[in-house]
Amino acid sequence: xxxxxxxxxxxxxxxxxxxxxxxxxxxxxxxxxxxxxxxxxxxxxxxxxxxxxxxxxxxxxxxxxxxxxxxxxxxxxxxxxxxxxxxxxxxxxxxxxxxxxxxxxxxxxxxxxxxxxxxxxxxxxxxxxxxxxxxxxxxxxxxxxxxxxxxxxxxxxxxxxxxxxxxxxxxxxxxxxxxxxxxxxxxxxxxxxxxxxxxxxxxxxxxxxxxxxxxxxxxxxxxxxxxxxxxxxxxxxxxxxxxxxxxxxxxxxxxxxxxxxxxxxxxxxxxxxxxxxxxxxxxxxxxxxxxxxxxxxxxxxxxxxxxxxxxxxxxxxxxxxxxxxxxxxxxxxxxxxxxxxxxxxxxxxxxxxxxxx
Numbered sequence: 256x257x258x259x260x261x262x263x264x265x266x267x268x269x270x271x272x273x274x275x276x277x278x279x280x281x282x283x284x285x286x287x288x289x290x291x292x293x294x295x296x297x298x299x300x301x302x303x304x305x306x307x308x309x310x311x312x313x314x315x316x317x318x319x320x321x322x323x324x325x326x327x328x329x330x331x332x333x334x335x336x337x338x339x340x341x342x343x344x345x346x347x348x349x350x351x352x353x354x355x356x357x358x359x360x361x362x363x364x365x366x367x368x369x370x371x372x373x374x375x376x377x378x379x380x381x382x383x384x385x386x387x388x389x390x391x392x393x394x395x396x397x398x399x400x401x402x403x404x405x406x407x408x409x410x411x412x413x414x415x416x417x418x419x420x421x422x423x424x425x426x427x428x429x430x431x432x433x434x435x436x437x438x439x440x441x442x443x444x445x446x447x448x449x450x451x452x453x454x455x456x457x458x459x460x461x462x463x464x465x466x467x468x469x470x471x472x473x474x475x476x477x478x479x480x481x482x483x484x485x486x487x488x489x490x491x492x493x494x495x496x497x498x499x500x501x502x503x504x505x506x507x508x509x510x511x512x513x514x515x516x517x518x519x520x521x522x523x524x525x526x527x528x529x530x531x532x533x534x535x536x537x538x539x540x541x542x543x544x545x546x547x548x549x550x551x552x553x554x555x556x557x558x559x560x561x562x563x564x565x566x567x568x569x570x571x572x573x574x575x576x577x578x579x580x581x582x583x584x585x586x587x588x589x590x591x592x593x594x595x596x597x598x599x600x601x602x603x604x605x606x607x608x609x610x611x612x
Contacts, residue, residue, distance in 0.1 A: 286600045293577040294603035297568075297596050298327055298610060301523045301586030303507070305446035312510055314451040319513040320520050320611070324456055327610050329581035332457050333568050334449040335588070336467040339363065339408030343374040345471065355474050365434040366405040377406035385463060394424040402430030404464070405438065412464035413439065414454045453583050468567035468582070473559040480552045487549035491540060499531040517611065523586040524607040533590055561591040568592075569599065576601060 287294065305312065337345075342360035345352045363374055372380060381403050389396070397416045404413035417425060417439045427436050444450070453465045477484055506519050522528055537557060543550030564584070572580050584592060589607075596602050 283598050283600050287603070290601050295572055295576060295578055295580060295601050296605050297572075297580045297582060297602050298324075298329070298605035298607060299582045299584065299589050299592045299596070300324070300452075300520070300607055301529065301589035302448045302452070302583055303503070303519065303523055304585060305448050305451060308446055308507060308510070312446055314446055314455075316510065316513045316516045317451055317455075319517040321452065321456055321459070323517075323611050324452070324581060325459055327581065327605070328460065328579060329456075330575060330578040331466065331572050331580045332453050332462060333466040333468045333571050333580065333582045334411060334453040335469045335564075335584045336411055336449050337469045337471060338467040338567075339374045340378060341470065341472065342408050351475055351478075352472065353478055355471050359469075359471050361408060361410060363406060363408040365438070366402070366408070369432040369435050370402050370406040370430045372403070372406040374406065374408055377403050381407055388463065394420055395429045398424070398426075398429035398431050400463075401439065402435060405435055406430075409464075409467060410438065411449050411454055411467065414441075414450060415457045415462060415464055418454065418458045448583055456581070466568075466571040468564055468571060470560055470563035470567060473556050473563060476552065476556040476559060480547075480549065483547065484549045484552060487543070487545050487547075488540075488553055491543055491550065492536075495535050495539070497531055497535050499528045500535070503528075521608065521611050524589065524611060526590070529586065529590050532587055536587065558591070561588060562595060564588070565592055565595040568596070579605075 337359050342356060342363075345356040345360060349356060366377075367373055370377065381400070384400055384403060392400075397420055401413045401416035404410070404416065425436075425439070427433055431439070441450075449465070457463075457465050503519075503522065506515070506522060510516055510519065537554050540550035540553050568580070568582055572578050582592060593604055597604055
């Protein structure tokens with residue numbers, strides 16, 4: 256008979272039994288009414304990825320969506336983008352995260368050349384600059400902060416500063432050289448919810464930045480699974496066919512004005528529709544009987560990514576208890592975000608459908 260060996264601490268605490276048969280009796284949600292001060296309100300906006308829309312779509316068609324989000328009046332806006340810090344890590348550890356940097360990050364070499372700052376140096380300078388930020392910054396200060404954000408590989412926050420400048424003040428100066436000016440001008444850029452909702456709303460509400468909270472360090476799970484994971488997923492996705500997906504595609508093709516776009520966002524934040532998408536993708540993956548259980552490995556990647564993203568969001572509002580937080584993310588993340596965020600002691604979820612009325 257094999258003897259089970261436990262550490263002394265577990266013996267003292269009486270936890271050396273069949274731990275796998277015990278159920279957790281701690282629920283963070285039970286403390287929601289015991290916090291000091293007001294709850295932190297978090298609105299998770301599930302968004303279609305606008306970059307995949309056709310030429311008929313114009314960013315001006317988001318006006319009704321922006322108006323409703325502005326009425327929520329968030330203090331903090333987070334977006335589905337990788338931070339400069341994570342991109343710096345992904346670049347340094349390319350063997351651990353092969354092709355992730357090139358697939359999801361911009362190179363910051365031009366910004367480092369213009370400013371003389373590496374990503375870590377720029378992040379430190381941004382912290383110092385924002386701590387001493389004046390209530391009425393000059394154009395030179397905004398240009399300099401935009402340059403710092405670019406050096407930190409945070410192009411969306413750089414755009415917040417750039418869009419706050421008068422058009423005649425958007426010039427090469429204060430760390431912005433010709434190469435960075437071209438980046439900031441965004442010529443022929445595709446629609447992007449991070450810019451067309453996140454940045455525009457931040458400018459409208461007087462914010463100085465947005466917070467990039469995406470995570471792709473979990474992609475190491477896909478790499479370890481090997482190329483057969485991709486083959487298994489393609490086979491699984493090819494079989495996906497459900498009414499809600501057809502309806503979503505039809506709505507995108509028929510977009511012609513801001514009311515249509517508002518209706519599309521209501522569709523993607525409706526839980527009946529979200530459940531259908533989740534079931535067809537991750538629910539079916541869990542049941543996929545491939546020899547290596549690639550479906551479960553795929554879901555493990557997805558859960559890990561969402562958990563790390565939510566941790567980044569939690570960090571973004573950690574020093575502002577009671578804030579109103581808007582999180583803009585791809586719609587398939589929303590059910591996971593809502594579930595994970597709702598587990599947190601001080602968070603009160605805000606109904607996206609109510610805001611989008």
